Amino acid sequence: MREKKKTRGRLVQSVQRAAKILKCFTANTSELGVTEIASRLGLAKSVVHGLLITLEAEGLLSRNRSGKYTLGPGLFGVAELFRRQMNIAKVAYPVMENIHRKTNETIFLAKWIGKEICCIEIIKSKLPLIFNLEVGHRFPLGAGATGKVLLAFLPSEERERIIENLELKRLTPKTVVDVHKLIQQLEQIRRRGYEVTYGERFLDVVSVVAPIRDSSGRVVAALGLGAAKARASEEAVSRWVALVTKGARQVSYELGWVADETS
Incomplete structure (x- = not known):
């Protein structure tokens, strides 16, 4: 058990949260808003918003006209x-x-x-x-x-x-x-x-x-x-x-x- 805790301690929280955001998108859920993602992950909207902006800047997410997010072109490569x-x-x-x-x-x-x-x-x-x-x-x-x-x-x-x-x-x-x-x-x-x-x-x-x-x-x-x-x-x-x-x-x-x- 101690070894497991030690491994978890090496994880980078912001990266882990970004990964969880990407995993929110599925074949049945192709677009999500900030509030929906924050609710699914149990995080503050301000935290999620900052992560979404970063993922969008890196091309891993895109934002459509309605303001919701979809998976971005950077993921296709x-x-x-x-x-x-x-x-x-x-x-x-x-x-x-x-x-x-x-x-x-x-x-x-x-x-x-x-x-x-x-x-x-x-x-x-x-x-x-x-x-x-x-x-x-x-x-x-x-x-x-x-x-x-x-x-x-x-x-x-x-x-x-x-x-x-x-x-x-x-x-x-x-x-x-x-x-x-x-x-x-x-x-x-x-x-x-x-x-x-x-x-x-x-x-x-x-x-x-x-x-x-x-x-x-x-x-x-x-x-x-x-x-x-x-x-x-x-x-x-x-x-x-x-x-x-x-x-x-x-x-x-x-x-x-x-x-x-x-x-």
């Missing part, structure tokens, strides 16, 4: 971003299941969440694996196939800016810690269209990762397979590469990407 994020996982999951069924290995989906690369979906292998991957897991940018694939396909200026400030840490003897070598590897990934790494983050793990594109051709996620090195024969890795790259292209097509002749 956030909602669209959330929809796309969830849509990628929904579209990718059947493809992930297919690869998992054919390999029995761990299959995962990762994407940029802010400035970090996170796992947003996973189907775990029942075979022995040296690391435990969960939804929400954060991938390092310079080590391992996932981080390098998503870094490789960023716009050049953004990629260079990140690399300039990137601290390369040695996680295993296989980890790349030379920035010039990393840049060369990223160029190879862009040409090849996928990456295979052996023990860069976990010594006995092999990863195969390929990029997923949206309708604009922008890389928005990465589809990956993780397996124990003991199972990674040359024949197995070749098969995994074919399945993962094909799966990533299939998800990309379903997101609206149309490959050109050079893709």
Whole structure:
């Protein structure tokens, strides 16, 4: 109980109240006045009025001719971003299941969440694996196939800016810690269209990762397979590469990407 109270103490009251105001709007209640919102939340009208003015200034609420408030255009961009994020996982999951069924290995989906690369979906292998991957897991940018694939396909200026400030840490003897070598590897990934790494983050793990594109051709996620090195024969890795790259292209097509002749 004490820990719960401590967590609540860190909440910012004004932000919490603003969030509650936004939650007052539903499919059945698309417009509300100051008095109605104040009554629903049990707050003084003066407090609610100040919050409403701020939310309107930020584009999160709009005021109509009758003086009542509705959800503002600023929320649509956030909602669209959330929809796309969830849509990628929904579209990718059947493809992930297919690869998992054919390999029995761990299959995962990762994407940029802010400035970090996170796992947003996973189907775990029942075979022995040296690391435990969960939804929400954060991938390092310079080590391992996932981080390098998503870094490789960023716009050049953004990629260079990140690399300039990137601290390369040695996680295993296989980890790349030379920035010039990393840049060369990223160029190879862009040409090849996928990456295979052996023990860069976990010594006995092999990863195969390929990029997923949206309708604009922008890389928005990465589809990956993780397996124990003991199972990674040359024949197995070749098969995994074919399945993962094909799966990533299939998800990309379903997101609206149309490959050109050079893709």
